[in-house]
Amino acid sequence: MNALAATSRNFKQAARLLGLDSKLEKSLLIPFREIKVECTIPKDDGSLVSYVGFRVQHDNARGPMKGGIRYHPEVDPDEVNALAQLMTWKTAVANIPYGGAKGGIGCAPGELSISELERLTRVFTQKIHDLIGTHTDVPAPDMGTNSQTMAWMLDEYSKFHGYSPAVVTGKPVDLGGSQGRDAATGRGVLFATEALLREHRKSISGQRFVIQGFGNVGSWAAQLIYENGGKVVAVSDISGAIKNSKGIDVPSLLKHTIEKRGLKALMGQIQLMQIQYWWKTVMFSSLRHLAVENANGIRAKFIIEAANHPTDPEADEILSKKGVVILPDILANSGGVTVSYFEWVQNIQGFMWEEEKVNNELKTYMTNGFKDVKEMCQTHNCDLRMGAFTLGVNRVARATVLRGWEA
Ligand SMILES: NC(=O)C1=CN([C@@H]2O[C@H](COP(=O)(O)OP(=O)(O)OC[C@H]3O[C@@H](n4cnc5c(N)ncnc54)[C@H](O)[C@@H]3O)[C@@H](O)[C@H]2O)C=CC1
Numbered sequence: 001m002n003a004l005a006a007t008s009r010n011f012k013q014a015a016r017l018l019g020l021d022s023k024l025e026k027s028l029l030i031p032f033r034e035i036k037v038e039c040t041i042p043k044d045d046g047s048l049v050s051y052v053g054f055r056v057q058h059d060n061a062r063g064p065m066k067g068g069i070r071y072h073p074e075v076d077p078d079e080v081n082a083l084a085q086l087m088t089w090k091t092a093v094a095n096i097p098y099g100g101a102k103g104g105i106g107c108a109p110g111e112l113s114i115s116e117l118e119r120l121t122r123v124f125t126q127k128i129h130d131l132i133g134t135h136t137d138v139p140a141p142d143m144g145t146n147s148q149t150m151a152w153m154l155d156e157y158s159k160f161h162g163y164s165p166a167v168v169t170g171k172p173v174d175l176g177g178s179q180g181r182d183a184a185t186g187r188g189v190l191f192a193t194e195a196l197l198r199e200h201r202k203s204i205s206g207q208r209f210v211i212q213g214f215g216n217v218g219s220w221a222a223q224l225i226y227e228n229g230g231k232v233v234a235v236s237d238i239s240g241a242i243k244n245s246k247g248i249d250v251p252s253l254l255k256h257t258i259e260k261r262g263l264k265a266l267m268g269q270i271q272l273m274q275i276q277y278w279w280k281t282v283m284f285s286s287l288r289h290l291a292v293e294n295a296n297g298i299r300a301k302f303i304i305e306a307a308n309h310p311t312d313p314e315a316d317e318i319l320s321k322k323g324v325v326i327l328p329d330i331l332a333n334s335g336g337v338t339v340s341y342f343e344w345v346q347n348i349q350g351f352m353w354e355e356e357k358v359n360n361e362l363k364t365y366m367t368n369g370f371k372d373v374k375e376m377c378q379t380h381n382c383d384l385r386m387g388a389f390t391l392g393v394n395r396v397a398r399a400t401v402l403r404g405w406e407a
C-alpha cells in the first residue's frame, strides 16, 4: 500500500470512530491545491538539467498551511500528498494554529554541488512564490534540506515580496531562525518518549535504544538520549549500521559522522553490520520505511516513529499483534513543527526568545499532546495511532464546520 492509501485509510478509520458525516469526511480528505513545477537549472559543467518540484497544500481550516520541503530521488505526487495530509493532522494534534502542506523536489541532493542546490532552490521558489506566504503557506526543512535551503528560499521570496522572515521556518539563527529549531524534532521525540515510558513506569535512563537514521532527527534524538542516561546500542544510516551492546559513545560517533559524512567511514573501527532487530529496546525510526519483512524480527517493546510514515500498514498490523507499542509519527515528531511555530511567532513579533524558553514551551506542548492523545484512546478504545488521528481529525473537522466549509 502506498503512503497516500495508508494515510487515507487511517483518516477514514478515524472519521468512522468520530461519526463524521460523509460530506465532511470527503471535504477533509481532498487537498486544497496541488502544485507541480519544472525546475530547469544550469549544472556546474554548463549542461541544462530539469527537476520536478511539488507543493501540496492540503488544508487551511485552522490557519496557514505548514510543512517541510524534501529533496529526495523518490519524491513523487502520491508521497507528497500523503505527507501534506499528515501535516494537517499533526499540526492539529500539536494544537498549533496551522493547516498542513508538504513539498519536495525529485533529486539526489548528495549528487549536486552547493551552487547547483542553490540554483535549484531559487528556481523552485520563483515558481511557487505567489502561492506561499507568511499567512498562507510556510515551508520548512525536511529530508535532504536544511537551514541553508531555507535561507535561499527566504532571500528569493523577499526579492518579490520584500523582506519576509516569517515566510519560512528552520532558518539560520542569523536570519531570524529560532534557537533550538535544529534540535527540536529530536528533542520533541525525547519528550514524547519520556511521557510514554512514564506511563509504563519506565524512564529513559533504564532503557536500551536502537536508532534508525542518523540525520537531523536521529542524531539529535541519539545525543539527547545519551545525555539523559539512555543506552544507545545500535545506530544505522543509509550506508550501514553499528552496534555496541555496552552502549555507543554518541558524542564521539557524532564527531566522526560529521567529519566523514556518514557511518560507513567508520568501517574497520567499529563493527559494521546489517540492521538488526533482536534487542529488547526502544527503537527510534527516523528513516523512510519499516517494511513488513523486518516486522517479524523486531523484539523492541516500543517503536517511536521519529520519521513521517515510517511503518508500512502491513508491518503495523504484525507489530500490534506482537504487542509492540507504537508512538505514531503525527505525535512523536511534532516537536519540529511546534518550534517552527515558535519561530514564526518570534518573527511576527520581532522579538527573539532564549533557547531555554523554546525548550520549556516545547516540553509543555509535547506533554499536552501525549495527554490529549491518551484521552482520545480512552474515549474511542483505540491504540495510540488512532488516538492521534481522531484527535487531529476532530480538531480540523470542528474548525471546518465553524467556518461553514463542510458542504
Ligand atoms: N527535520 C525535521 O525537522 C523533521 C523531520 N521529520 C521526518 O524525519 C525523517 C528524517 O528527517 P531528517 O532527519 O530531517 O532527514 P535527514 O536527511 O537529515 O536524515 C535522514 C537519515 O536517514 C538515513 N537513511 C535513509 N535511508 C535509510 C535506510 N534505508 N536505512 C537506514 N538509514 C537510512 C540517512 O542516511 C540519514 O542519516 C523524515 O521522515 C522527515 O520527514 C519529521 C518532522 C520534522
Ligand SMILES: O=C(O)CCC(=O)C(=O)O
Pocket: 066, 067, 068, 069, 090, 138, 139, 140, 141, 142, 169, 170, 308, 333, 334, 336, 337, 338, 340
Ligand atoms: O517545521 C515545519 O514546519 C515542518 C516540519 C515537517 O515537515 C514535519 O513535521 O514533517
